[in-house]
Amino acid sequence: MTTTPRAGAAPLRILAISGSLRARSSNTSLLRLAVDVAPDDVQIALYDGLASLPHFNPDDDVDAPPTPVLDLRTRVGEADGLLICSPEYAHGVPGSPKNALDWLVASVELPNKPVALLNASPWATHAQASLIETLTVMSTRVVSDVTIPVARGDVGADGTIESAEIRRALRDTLDAFAREIRALRSTAAT
Template structure:
């Protein structure tokens, strides 16, 4: 099973990115997690550009999402909303029929970020994604910033991530 991890933060030392990178470390074969590194290269969404030929960065995004059995999304909250870069990525997926029914686990690196999480959920539901609640977790990483290795080395955090990944695989495999 192949998952695509998408962080909504462009920050070099991002807690959301570290959480997803830790999931890569925790995942065991046959589960493989690819990290999407194109967020910062996506053009601003413009319906006039959402026609053939699509911008190359959008072609790449859609191909990666299509090839994935599911998505792990972790995104920060800015001004009580979804980070703009993350929303921009999702806007590029609205017209893509392959997104419908795509299993999504919502990871969250901050218990404070409840507004963004709720808004993200609403957008994903509107786009007919299949949010897997049993695989969606919120971890308190903001108060104790750790890199991916540090998160994976923490027994409690790594167990929470491992359990979420197991639940995701189970839900997707039916």
């Protein structure tokens, strides 16, 4: 189903979450590029609070959770969709992005949220499958799972990616994600 945005419709707000804390991260570079190549009707903001989140403890998941957790939940709640790109460590999802998801398990902001998964490595299949399982059981709508290989050589010294092929693949993925979000909305409205 193709849904074109209404003229003058507000842009879709996407929160991009990288699963890597590494300064020269290929996953973060891919999401930074997503900010640049996003279609006109899509605004992408990169979440930068992953390293500030405390370790998840259900005892602290109370009415007034720690400030970084509140910030994460607010940003997720305000987003029309999430774009997640994570590396794989030891055939699993790295601890820091899993920690962020654990803080969102009992939140009201996440259920039904459209999610697009990017994978910067064709070998990272275990973590991707695990992310899909976790996000599905958390009642999100995982609408796409796209692998766009990013080799170390694709990332410049300043963290930028110049490859026209990667830019095109990413732009196509974002176009499709925006269409999916609008289609889900129009289905929900009928």
